[in-house]
Amino acid sequence: MNINNRVAFITGASSGIGKAIAKKLSETGCKVILASRDLKKLNALKNELVGESIVVEVDVSQTESVAKAFKKARVAFGKIDILINSAGVMPLTYLKNRHLDEWLQTIEVNVKGCLRCIHAALPSMISNKQGHIINISSVDGKEFYKGGAIYGASKSAIIALSKAMRMELSPDYNIRVTCIEPGTVDTNLRDSITDEELLNDKDYDNEDEPKLNANNIADAVLYALNQPENVNVNELLIKPTNKQ
Numbered sequence: 001m002n003i004n005n006r007v008a009f010i011t012g013a014s015s016g017i018g019k020a021i022a023k024k025l026s027e028t029g030c031k032v033i034l035a036s037r038d039l040k041k042l043n044a045l046k047n048e049l050v051g052e053s054i055v056v057e058v059d060v061s062q063t064e065s066v067a068k069a070f071k072k073a074r075v076a077f078g079k080i081d082i083l084i085n086s087a088g089v090m091p092l093t094y095l096k097n098r099h100l101d102e103w104l105q106t107i108e109v110n111v112k113g114c115l116r117c118i119h120a121a122l123p124s125m126i127s128n129k130q131g132h133i134i135n136i137s138s139v140d141g142k143e144f145y146k147g148g149a150i151y152g153a154s155k156s157a158i159i160a161l162s163k164a165m166r167m168e169l170s171p172d173y174n175i176r177v178t179c180i181e182p183g184t185v186d187t188n189l190r191d192s193i194t195d196e197e198l199l200n201d202k203d204y205d206n207e208d209e210p211k212l213n214a215n216n217i218a219d220a221v222l223y224a225l226n227q228p229e230n231v232n233v234n235e236l237l238i239k240p241t242n243k244q
């Protein structure tokens with residue numbers, strides 16, 4: 001698909017990976033819908049972009065909020081060609097410390113948030129028999145570690161979901177589905193960790209860990225989107241070169 005003039009709805013556009021994707025898609029001529037809870041950050045980003053864009057407030061953990069945001073996007077642009085599910089949280093915790101609220105929030109945002117956006121984007125894609133849904137999962141959905149049980153489960157769910165989505169949506173409706181699985185990326189994602197024991201654990205000392213940057217992931221998204229229409233990039237697992 002030629003992505004020039006396509007309409008892309010990007011969740012998590014206020015920060016990190018989603019923001020880098022929004023910039024890159026806008027540079028390539030996409031009309032972008034910048035979505036997250038933080039209107040101030042989204043408006044600042046909108047001011048940086050030269051192409052057409054709108055800002056929509058969305059809390060992906062709320063069904064009504066997602067429905068309202070997509071309605072606003074449809075009114076502005078009439079359709080959604082591309083959905084980028086980048087909104088996510090990562091409040092890692094050890095299970096024994098029982099941070100139930102954070103566990104549930106992880107599933108609410110990373111899994112159910114993704115489902116809410118897919119639900120809202122599908123009508124336009126199905127009726128146009130064209131679309132591309134890109135789910136930002138994680139290498140943590142394949143490689144597990146202590147403290148990452150719930151986050152890993154949420155990202156595994158997205159990998160499984162993406163596979164099944166392709167079976168139902170790609171052949172019949174020409175909707176491509178790509179699952180991106182980044183290793184550690186230099187963003188603010190880990191700032192929400194509250195489990196003191198985990199933060200003070202030597203095993204969780206990630207200061208010197210090799211990291212990707214958000215643009216590396218945006219380039220991967222662009223690669224998947226820019227393939228000819230008969231090419232469905234299923235999965236991209238991306239790690240820093242200096243990491244096993």
Ligand SMILES: NC(=O)c1ccc[n+]([C@@H]2O[C@H](COP(=O)([O-])OP(=O)(O)OC[C@H]3O[C@@H](n4cnc5c(N)ncnc54)[C@H](OP(=O)(O)O)[C@@H]3O)[C@@H](O)[C@H]2O)c1
Nearest residue numbers: 012014015016017036037038059060087088184185187189
């Ligand atoms: N950084 C990494 O190492 C890494 C590695 C693999 C995968 N990932 C995945 O990449 C995605 C983006 O993460 P990032 O690294 O870019 O982190 P980030 O900089 O912290 O960005 C997270 C984004 O998610 C949005 N968000 C969080 N809760 C939300 C909610 N309830 N409703 C709407 N938006 C919400 C935030 O926007 P607001 O706060 O403005 O709402 C923000 O834009 C996540 O799915 C993450 O799991 C990240």
